[in-house]
Amino acid sequence: xxxxxxxxxxxxxxxxxxxxxxxxxxxxxxxxxxxxxxxxxxxxxxxxxxxxxxxxxxxxxxxxxxxxxxxxxxxxxxxxxxxxxxxxxxxxxxxxxxxxxxxxxxxxxxxxxxxxxxxxxxxxxxxxxxxxxxxxxxxxxxxxxxxxxxxxxxxxxxxxxxxxxxxxxxxxxxxxxxxxxxxxxxxxxxxxxxxxxxxxxxxxxxxxxxxxxxxxxxxxxxxxxxxxxxxxxxxxxxxxxxxxxxxxxxxxxxxxxxxxxxxxxxx
Amino acid sequence: xxxxxxxxxxxxxxxxxxxxxxxxxxxxxxxxxxxxxxxxxxxxxxxxxxxxxxxxxxxxxxxxxxxxxxxxxxxxxxxxxxxxxxxxxxxxxxxxxxxxxxxxxxxxxxxxxxxxxxxxxxxxxxxxxxxxxxxxxxxxxxxxxxxxxxxxxxxxxxxxxxxxxxxxxxxxxxxxxxxxxxxxxxxxxxxxxxxxxxxxxxxxxxxxxxxxxxxxxxxxxxxxxxxxxxxxxxxxxxxxxxxxxxxxxxxxxxxxxxxxxxxxxxxxxxxxxxxxxxxxxxxxxxxxxxxxxxxxxxxxxxxxxxxxxxxxxxxxxxxxxxxxxxxxxxxxxxxxxxxxxxxxxxxxxxxxxxxxxxxxxxxxxxxxxxxxxxxxxxxxxxxxxxxxxxxxxxxxxxxxxxxxxxxxxxxxxxxxxxxxxxxxxxxxxxxxxxxxxxxxxxxxxxxxxxxxxxxxxxxxxxxxxxxxxxxxxxxxxxxxxxxxxxxxxxxxxxxxxxxxxxxxxxxxxxxxxxxxxxxxxxxxxxxxxxxxxxxxxxxxxxxxxxxxxxx
Numbered sequence: 001x002x003x004x005x006x007x008x009x010x011x012x013x014x015x016x017x018x019x020x021x022x023x024x025x026x027x028x029x030x031x032x033x034x035x036x037x038x039x040x041x042x043x044x045x046x047x048x049x050x051x052x053x054x055x056x057x058x059x060x061x062x063x064x065x066x067x068x069x070x071x072x073x074x075x076x077x078x079x080x081x082x083x084x085x086x087x088x089x090x091x092x093x094x095x096x097x098x099x100x101x102x103x104x105x106x107x108x109x110x111x112x113x114x115x116x117x118x119x120x121x122x123x124x125x126x127x128x129x130x131x132x133x134x135x136x137x138x139x140x141x142x143x144x145x146x147x148x149x150x151x152x153x154x155x156x157x158x159x160x161x162x163x164x165x166x167x168x169x170x171x172x173x174x175x176x177x178x179x180x181x182x183x184x185x186x187x188x189x190x191x192x193x194x195x196x197x198x199x200x201x202x203x204x205x206x207x208x209x210x211x212x213x214x215x216x217x218x219x220x221x222x223x224x225x226x227x228x229x230x231x232x233x234x235x236x237x238x239x240x241x242x243x244x245x246x247x248x249x250x251x252x253x254x255x256x257x258x259x260x261x262x263x264x265x266x267x
Numbered sequence: 268x269x270x271x272x273x274x275x276x277x278x279x280x281x282x283x284x285x286x287x288x289x290x291x292x293x294x295x296x297x298x299x300x301x302x303x304x305x306x307x308x309x310x311x312x313x314x315x316x317x318x319x320x321x322x323x324x325x326x327x328x329x330x331x332x333x334x335x336x337x338x339x340x341x342x343x344x345x346x347x348x349x350x351x352x353x354x355x356x357x358x359x360x361x362x363x364x365x366x367x368x369x370x371x372x373x374x375x376x377x378x379x380x381x382x383x384x385x386x387x388x389x390x391x392x393x394x395x396x397x398x399x400x401x402x403x404x405x406x407x408x409x410x411x412x413x414x415x416x417x418x419x420x421x422x423x424x425x426x427x428x429x430x431x432x433x434x435x436x437x438x439x440x441x442x443x444x445x446x447x448x449x450x451x452x453x454x455x456x457x458x459x460x461x462x463x464x465x466x467x468x469x470x471x472x473x474x475x476x477x478x479x480x481x482x483x484x485x486x487x488x489x490x491x492x493x494x495x496x497x498x499x500x501x502x503x504x505x506x507x508x509x510x511x512x513x514x515x516x517x518x519x520x521x522x523x524x525x526x527x528x529x530x531x532x533x534x535x536x537x538x539x540x541x542x543x544x545x546x547x548x549x550x551x552x553x554x555x556x557x558x559x560x561x562x563x564x565x566x567x568x569x570x571x572x573x574x575x576x577x578x579x580x581x582x583x584x585x586x587x588x589x590x591x592x593x594x595x596x597x598x599x600x601x602x603x604x605x606x607x608x609x610x611x612x613x614x615x616x617x618x619x620x621x622x623x624x625x626x627x628x629x630x631x632x633x634x635x636x637x638x639x640x641x642x643x644x645x646x647x648x649x650x651x652x653x654x655x656x657x658x659x660x661x662x663x664x665x666x667x668x669x670x671x672x673x674x675x676x677x678x679x680x681x682x683x684x685x686x687x688x689x690x691x692x693x694x695x696x697x698x699x700x701x702x703x704x705x706x707x708x709x710x711x712x713x714x715x716x717x718x719x720x721x722x723x724x725x726x727x728x729x730x731x732x733x734x735x736x737x738x739x740x741x742x743x744x745x746x747x748x749x750x751x752x753x754x755x756x757x758x759x760x761x762x763x764x765x766x767x768x769x770x771x772x773x774x775x776x777x778x779x780x781x782x783x784x785x786x787x788x789x790x791x792x793x794x795x796x797x798x799x800x801x802x803x804x805x806x807x808x809x810x811x812x813x814x815x816x817x818x
Binding site: 028029030032035036049050051205209210211221222224225226227228229230 | 535536537540555557558560561605607608611612615616669672675676679680682683684686694696
């Protein structure tokens, strides 16, 4: 069943890893004899307004997209899980405080929050990863907290406590392994969201800066002026974003199905 | 870089040089005339109302047009990018002839609020006889009183105010004194003879406003053909016909023909074409060639007129600091770029290369093919960089706005072309307030920009380059150039003045303070019932007073 999402994700990962070998042209090379040309044998996805090959740009653009997506996911998952697990396991005033912070962050629309943070930090890969990670972390923290609450109430945690295990040992040995499945599911969903965020921020000009291609910035700027006459400039990077996000989201769904004991044996 | 990439790059360069040569051949003088300037291609030719056909004009109706930018204020003396927007509210002492029988690129000066004028033999005193009975709009606090010499003197003094916002002050700075001789006579005394005065007075920056405290952020009060009735910022500006306009139409009654005029703000070009197609707009101007072609293909009802742009999308170089203080570096930048490719990218396949004075000013522009440093020559560029001590390349940073997108197109193209000679150009997008501040503070290295369209070459020359001009924001200073620029202003004989401008353009092409690239071809597109519309860059005023609707 999960073959399609796995294949899709694998295809994008391979695309990003082997990008330099898969490009037909230098993604920045301008060909003045082929400005804004539709897809053809020479340029399978057409060329942009400066005669740059769209296929080569989409392929190269997969690197910042997936790279920022994966890194931001890592930031979000590490930060979110740590907060969620600690908050759920310890409870009490710390839990109350952390969850109110999470509430505040969750009430703000993610994109607005990201724009505000980027305005302060400035555009660039590092700030992009940090900002997307920070925006996605609260949601993960909330889910991880509830997963931890369930685990914390289990008999084996009580037993571990009864034999005198310290909190740190219980968290590392008993809580974490039992919420790993949730983390994996959240991670694959987060990467899809992170890719989408990267595209949105690059579209708004705060992400990857031209001339370096990214799916987001290929959709914005001059491509909009050309949209009606040369739709391929925007359609193909748009398709790439959609497929990548779809792949990671389906993967997340599949992982959830696999890890959910209630669904086991139903397929 | 791999071997394949290198091969690719050199092949690209070879092709681009061949391409540039081919275009250079077609872009020189005679071929330029073959390109119908301002006249529509036959297939989409508009039945433009010839003067003889005009007696059947129909009066009434409201026409709607779309604009991309919102005017910040309605003060004509403080230039903004949206100045042409509200200019139909104002008149100047003089104006350029506009209307359906004037092709773009033709600039005929005619009287406006001044009925006639005398110039003293030494060229330093201008006496204007004002038109009698011209009324300001019936808008508080003015309420329709007559325009007199006092208003003209007030306006001239306002234009000359040493105010940082008066960025077009140097168009008139030679005026020493303005006096009201009597109610209908104004005398302007100049510090030196100044050939472009009458043309500069025809710009919207010399509009006559009433002598009164007017808050131009809230109201616009002039003597023009339309009265600003109502507006919602970023959305819609509604005008009504002025009941007492001083100029008569073809039917012998006062202009304008329309009862009303509406400008809506639609920043997105795609949305503008959709609105036109849907009939929400009656006409649009400045539609880039490729978009217009597509629109005309999809709708055989629409009519269009094509004309070359004269904004000349360009990159300002700030020559205060290294490395741009070195003329060799600037020449290398100019030689490294392929302007035709940039112009084509701006226009979506077609475009026109422009030198310091855009080709659209047919009387003044020097053919680009005759200017030095305008033909791409990467080898020479590299040599110049090596001579200047940048054998290993150099890094430059350009600031630009995200919209209009033409700056990004130009600078991205330049980025690729400059890389081939070892210049690493970084783009830094900034907000418009930041850009304005950087311009005033001269705090930038390179800046994507465009020139202010005008009928008068002075705007493109003295204003931008003279070492003492307020419009010179790149620290440009060259004694020989200053002398030429001063001569261009004092030369009274048109032939002599033309020659001075040729020399100025050659000098500018050598100095390369501002790297001009080019413009798209633009279209005015309108529904077939719109008559009498002819786009004009001159005056920066949209000639809507001659528009009528045949429906």
